[in-house]
Amino acid sequence: MTTVVTADNRRTSSAQQVRTFVSRHASVMPTLAAVAVFVLLLVGAQAYFGNFLTPRNMSALLLDNAYLLILAVGMTFVILTAGIDLSVGSVMALTGILCAKLLADGLPAAVVVPATILVGSLIGALIGLLVQYFDVQPFIASLAGLFLARGLAFVVSLDSIRVEATSVLSLQTTRFRFGTGWYITPTGIMALLVVAIGALVLLYTRFGRTVYAVGGSEQSARLMGLNAARTKILVYVISGTCAGLAGLVLTAYSGAGYPRNGIGTELDVIAAVVIGGTLLSGGTGYVLGSMIGVFVYGTIKTVISFLGAEQSWTRIIVGLLLLLFIVIQRFIVFRSERPR
Amino acid sequence: MDLPPLLTLTGASVHFGGVAALDGVDFRLFPGEVHSLMGENGAGKSTLIKAITGALDLTEGVLRLDGTTVRFASPHDAQRAGVSSVYQEIDLLPNISVAENISLGREPRRFGLIDWPAMRRHAQQVMHGLGLDIDPASLLGSHSLAVQQLVAIARAISTEVKVLVLDEPTSSLDSEECAELFRVIRDLQQRGVAILFVSHFLDQVYEISDRVTVLRDGKLVGEYLTRELLRIDLVHAMLGRSVAALRTRPTLHVAEDEQRPYLSMRGGTVTSRLESADVDLMEGEVLGVAGLLGSGRTELARALTGLDKLDSGIINVRGRRHTLGGPRDAIAVGVVYSSENRRTEGIISELSVQENITLALQADQGFLHRLRPARQRELAVSWVDALDIRPADVDRPAGLLSGGNQQKVLLARLLALSPRALVLDEPTRGIDVGAKVHVQNLVGELADNGLSVMFISAELEEVLRVANRVVIMLGGRIVDTIASEDLDVDSLTALVAQPDDPDE
Numbered sequence: 001m002t003t004v005v006t007a008d009n010r011r012t013s014s015a016q017q018v019r020t021f022v023s024r025h026a027s028v029m030p031t032l033a034a035v036a037v038f039v040l041l042l043v044g045a046q047a048y049f050g051n052f053l054t055p056r057n058m059s060a061l062l063l064d065n066a067y068l069l070i071l072a073v074g075m076t077f078v079i080l081t082a083g084i085d086l087s088v089g090s091v092m093a094l095t096g097i098l099c100a101k102l103l104a105d106g107l108p109a110a111v112v113v114p115a116t117i118l119v120g121s122l123i124g125a126l127i128g129l130l131v132q133y134f135d136v137q138p139f140i141a142s143l144a145g146l147f148l149a150r151g152l153a154f155v156v157s158l159d160s161i162r163v164e165a166t167s168v169l170s171l172q173t174t175r176f177r178f179g180t181g182w183y184i185t186p187t188g189i190m191a192l193l194v195v196a197i198g199a200l201v202l203l204y205t206r207f208g209r210t211v212y213a214v215g216g217s218e219q220s221a222r223l224m225g226l227n228a229a230r231t232k233i234l235v236y237v238i239s240g241t242c243a244g245l246a247g248l249v250l251t252a253y254s255g256a257g258y259p260r261n262g263i264g265t266e267l268d269v270i271a272a273v274v275i276g277g278t279l280l281s282g283g284t285g286y287v288l289g290s291m292i293g294v295f296v297y298g299t300i301k302t303v304i305s306f307l308g309a310e311q312s313w314t315r316i317i318v319g320l321l322l323l324l325f326i327v328i329q330r331f332i333v334f335r336s337e338r339p340r
Numbered sequence: 341m342d343l344p345p346l347l348t349l350t351g352a353s354v355h356f357g358g359v360a361a362l363d364g365v366d367f368r369l370f371p372g373e374v375h376s377l378m379g380e381n382g383a384g385k386s387t388l389i390k391a392i393t394g395a396l397d398l399t400e401g402v403l404r405l406d407g408t409t410v411r412f413a414s415p416h417d418a419q420r421a422g423v424s425s426v427y428q429e430i431d432l433l434p435n436i437s438v439a440e441n442i443s444l445g446r447e448p449r450r451f452g453l454i455d456w457p458a459m460r461r462h463a464q465q466v467m468h469g470l471g472l473d474i475d476p477a478s479l480l481g482s483h484s485l486a487v488q489q490l491v492a493i494a495r496a497i498s499t500e501v502k503v504l505v506l507d508e509p510t511s512s513l514d515s516e517e518c519a520e521l522f523r524v525i526r527d528l529q530q531r532g533v534a535i536l537f538v539s540h541f542l543d544q545v546y547e548i549s550d551r552v553t554v555l556r557d558g559k560l561v562g563e564y565l566t567r568e569l570l571r572i573d574l575v576h577a578m579l580g581r582s583v584a585a586l587r588t589r590p591t592l593h594v595a596e597d598e599q600r601p602y603l604s605m606r607g608g609t610v611t612s613r614l615e616s617a618d619v620d621l622m623e624g625e626v627l628g629v630a631g632l633l634g635s636g637r638t639e640l641a642r643a644l645t646g647l648d649k650l651d652s653g654i655i656n657v658r659g660r661r662h663t664l665g666g667p668r669d670a671i672a673v674g675v676v677y678s679s680e681n682r683r684t685e686g687i688i689s690e691l692s693v694q695e696n697i698t699l700a701l702q703a704d705q706g707f708l709h710r711l712r713p714a715r716q717r718e719l720a721v722s723w724v725d726a727l728d729i730r731p732a733d734v735d736r737p738a739g740l741l742s743g744g745n746q747q748k749v750l751l752a753r754l755l756a757l758s759p760r761a762l763v764l765d766e767p768t769r770g771i772d773v774g775a776k777v778h779v780q781n782l783v784g785e786l787a788d789n790g791l792s793v794m795f796i797s798a799e800l801e802e803v804l805r806v807a808n809r810v811v812i813m814l815g816g817r818i819v820d821t822i823a824s825e826d827l828d829v830d831s832l833t834a835l836v837a838q839p840d841d842p843d844e
Contacts, residue, residue: 020475023482027435204453206445209436213444216433223431225416225445283435 030329031277031289037321038292041299049306055181057302062184063172065298066191067092067246067253071269072276072290073198074242077235079273080202081214082282083138085236087127087145088243088269089262091120094153095247099168100161100257109167117244123149124240128233142236146266153259160258163251171252187249194242198287211235215282271322272297279329296321344407346371346534347392347423347503352401354387361387363558365401369503369534374525376545376566377538379555379578380633380798382770385538388555389505392536393425394418405502422502426492428511434481434488439463441480442495466498467491470524486517493524497533504528505536510544522548540633542571542837554578575632575837579800601656602792603675603761605644608653613639615817617653621761621792626783628807628824629796630836636816637796638680641763644794645677646670671704674760678750678767680796682743686750689739693729694720696738696749701756723752728778744775751782761792768802780806800832812836 022029045052062069071088078085095116102112123145130141163169171186178184202208210231213221222228251257276293278285300321301314345368354362362384369375377385390396392403394412403410405421412418415425432441439460440447448458463476472490480488489509496504506525510518525535525548537549545552545566552569554561554577561577601620608617614636621627621644629637642648644655646664655662657673664670667677679685688696698716705711711719720734727748729741738749747767754762764783768776783806787793797803803810804824812819812835820835827835 020478023475023478024437026479026482200453206447206449206454209440209444209447209454212436213433216435217431220431220433223415225419283433 027284028277028286030279030284030325031286031292033325033328034276034289034292034296037275037325038296038299041296041303045299045303045306052303052306055179056183059181059183059188061295061298061302062191063188063253064302065294066187067250068265068269068272068297069191069291069294070194070242070246070249071265072272072294073194073287074239075266075269075273076198076276076278076285076287076290077202077211078138078239079270079278079280080211080282080285081232081235082218082280083131083232083235084142084270084280085124085127085145085239086139086142086266087123087149088239088246089265089267090146090149090153091123091240091243092247092250092265093259093261093263094123094149094156095120095244096251096261097153097156097161097257097259099248099251100163101156103163103165103168104161109165113168113248116248117241120240120242120244120247121237122240124237124243125233127240128236131236132229132232150259157257157259160256162256168248168252169255171249172255187252190245190249194245195287195291202287207231207234212283215284217283268297268318271318274329275318275322275325277329343371345369346406348404349388349391350402350404352388352391352403353399354391354396355399360558362391365555365558365560367553367560368563369536370551371502371534372529372532373550374529374535374537374548376549376552377536377555378540378545378552378574379561382557383555383578384558385555386507387558389425389507389536389538392418392503393423393505419499422500423505424496424499424501424503425505425507426489426496426509428508430485430488430492432480432488432492432495434479436480437477438474438480438483438491439476441491442466442476442498444495446499462498463494466494470494470497470527472524484517486513486520489513490521490524497528501533503534503536505538507538508540509537510539510541518544542574542632546571572834572837576833578632579798579833579836600658602658603644604656606654606656608640608643608655609651610639610643610648611651613648613816614643617643617818619644619811619818619821621794623760623792624787624790625809626787626793626795626807628803628810629794629813630800630803630810630832631813632836633798634815635813635836637813638765639816640811640813640818641677641765641794641796645675645763647677668704671700671757671759674758675763676700676754676757676759676761677763678754678765680766680769682746682750682770687738687746690737692735693724693738693741693749694734697723697734697752697756700753704757719756720752723756727752727782742771742775744771744779747771747775747779751779755786759791761794762786763794763796765796766798767795768797768799776802800829800836804829804832 042053071092075085075088098119099112099116102115103109127141127145130136130144131138175183175185202211210221210226210228213224213226214228214231218228250261272293273285273290274280274293275296276289276291278289297318300317304311304314347369349365349367352362352365352367353360365384365388367388377388379385387396391398394415394417405423410421412421433444442463443459448455448462450458460476467474467476470493472494474483474487474491480491509521513521528535537545539545549566551563552566552574553563554574556578600623602623603621605617605619609615617640619640629640631637639648643650646666646669655664657675662673664675670676688699694716697720698711701719702711717734723729724732724734729745729748729752738746741749751767768779780802783793783795795803795806804827807824809821809823810827810832811821814836
């Protein structure tokens with residue numbers, strides 16, 4: 001059994017090429033599976049309804065789920081380090097209601113917007129510190145964050161507060177039209193920007209690579225001289241910041257802040273991220289995959305509403321899909337990581 | 341060697357609490373040499389390595405690299421100074437590519453962003469320099485452990501490296517993979533890198549290294565040129581003669597014709613670990629097992645007591661064939677095993693002495709037959725008394741006891757099962773001299789009472805003192821079984837060190 005392939009023997013047979021491809025891209029396989037499912041869904045829906053794949057519907061797909069997209073980017077960072085953040089739904093509600101309240105109190109949007117996003121970052125930092133320095137399990141630490149944020153949201157207001165500030169509302173109402181019926185709003189642009197920045201950071205910065213390293217093996221990462229501690233805290237700060245931004249987006253979308261927003265949203269986000277090919281065990285996954293995961297979730301939601309069925313069916317189908325994906329992931333990971 | 345040494349340790353000592361893991365050790369490494377560090381378990385090898393690679397601080401002594409005194413605050417510090425290490429457990433990341441593993445932490449960047457093509461080129465260069473042809477873009481996890489280890493070495497040398505420490509690099513490699521590794525090592529030698537090679541495989545040490553340093557009980561025994569050192573002298577240096585200020589037991593009387601084997605194995609084979617072992621544990625006898633690290637002693641014990649499945653061979657209990665599917669089956673026929681890893685496979689530190697002692701008995705009786713609290717206490721107290729376990733407080737957490745007393749607690753646990761055959765793997769390792777003698781005497785008494793005892797130890801005098809017969813192991817095979825009265829330390833040392841081919 002030889003351990004190395006000498007240069008002269010490198011066969012370019014198709015079997016060898018497939019093996020090379022798999023050994024290079026094994027971690028992308030789950031995401032490719034997600035893309036396949038997404039395409040299948042779109043094709044199936046188009047075949048069934050006949051008028052599903054329209055520019056209007058596709059544009060709405062992005063804009064209706066912009067907040068989810070932003071949350072998914074933050075969650076991807078956290079899950080890549082083998083952590084989890086259960087607080088994002090509540091933080092989104094908190095920042096949303098806080099934003100609405102401060103705007104209603106007359107503070108200028110230029111102050112309110114950064115301040116509320118900062119609240120998200122702070123809660124994220126708190127969770128990160130709990131996880132890193134107090135050795136609290138991410139599940140518990142973020143659960144604490146969930147309760148804290150939800151409680152604070154109710155402290156801010158027990159009822160919804162309408163937003164009148166046009167600067168904030170315009171984020172949703174301004175529509176840039178292009179092509180034949182395609183449109184996008186500033187919130188949509190924000191969501192896409194967050195996805196792009198997230199993807200670039202994970203691929204091209206040392207911090208991003210450290211995120212993958214910590215997820216692969218925290219001990220090894222530390223031994224290799226990487227700052228695992230700082231990275232672990234920062235991913236929760238990123239998640240919290242995304243939650244803050246998502247709160248802003250959701251408030252603009254619905255025109256009001258509501259303290260009961262986002263109950264259970266964190267679970268939708270986690271489902272989308274996992275479906276998109278990020279492994280819960282950490283170290284493998286892509287932001288673009290999470291984006292596909294969100295689109296899959298959104299498409300299912302749209303199809304259900306087109307069918308006129310109850311919205312709860314969305315959750316049921318997403319749950320089944322999630323189960324299927326986790327099984328597929330185990331299978332793919334097992335095959336690609338088996339040492340030759 | 342007319343060049344000055346690259347790395348020197350002078351008078352190095354490392355103290356943990358009251359124990360000296362290293363005691364006044366001098367060590368030196370020359371550039372372009374392969375230097376082996378030898379010694380049995382507990383000799384201080386890993387402590388020395390940790391001191392050199394910055395994982396530990398020296399309590400006393402000076403470390404010099406290239407003539408200048410250095411103090412490494414962390415392994416990362418040491419790496420920057422040119423001292424890299426590759427450990428047995430590969431500390432790389434299986435979920436990212438080979439190229440990234442090699443460059444992680446010092447990736448080539450362009451405009452602040454990671455330059456992936458440059459990273460792949462760099463990895464290609466480094467591996468080419470070692471004569472390796474591994475696809476740099478492939479995920480590390482898709483390769484065998486042997487290849488992953490070569491990547492680990494590539495990473496270690498991808499920066500300016502002066503000293504490379506290889507800690508047990510060949511434990512999971514087959515002979516072809518070993519040959520590849522040795523080729524890479526010789527290549528590095530040519531480049532002037534000093535290599536510290538730690539392995540317990542004598543053959544490999546003789547094949548690859550230029551010089552050998554032997555440690556024993558934390559002290560330096562000597563530094564030798566490999567080609568001038570006879571194998572038997574090396575083993576002698578490693579095992580040594582411990583202070584003979586101990587009461588020796590009278591040798592047991594053995595009436596051979598009355599002997600019945602309680603437990604025996606014929607042709608016991610566990611793939612690549614144990615080969616065709618024939619062994620008999622007689623009633624009333626202590627059977628010693630002698631051999632160096634890696635000779636298969638523990639494997640023999642585990643196969644005999646059902647912990648490892650035999651790939652071929654049979655086990656007989658009292659003349660009847662038995663298949664021991666695990667420790668429970670073994671306990672059911674009165675065969676018990678005490679592991680050499682007291683802390684991880686023996687004592688449960690958080691539980692009290694009483695709970696530790698009654699544990700196996702309770703497990704054997706089952707969930708539905710609880711031992712009454714009074715009975716548990718009675719058992720614990722009587723064993724603490726019988727074995728003189730100190731402090732005599734059965735409620736104290738077992739983790740707080742000294743090594744010797746912990747070993748006695750483990751023995752009590754096994755004895756509470758009223759076994760017929762006891763297999764003890766290194767029962768006196770790491771415990772003080774007084775407790776050692778106590779355990780040895782105890783073993784003798786048990787045999788006198790009709791039990792069969794297998795006693796495995798790296799200390800040859802101990803084996804000779806305690807055992808009636810001695811099994812000698814080498815490379816996974818039983819080489820011979822000899823009555824202890826026909827052996828002395830020198831002849832036993834020779835047998836234990838004997839290579840398969842007479843190429844000395």
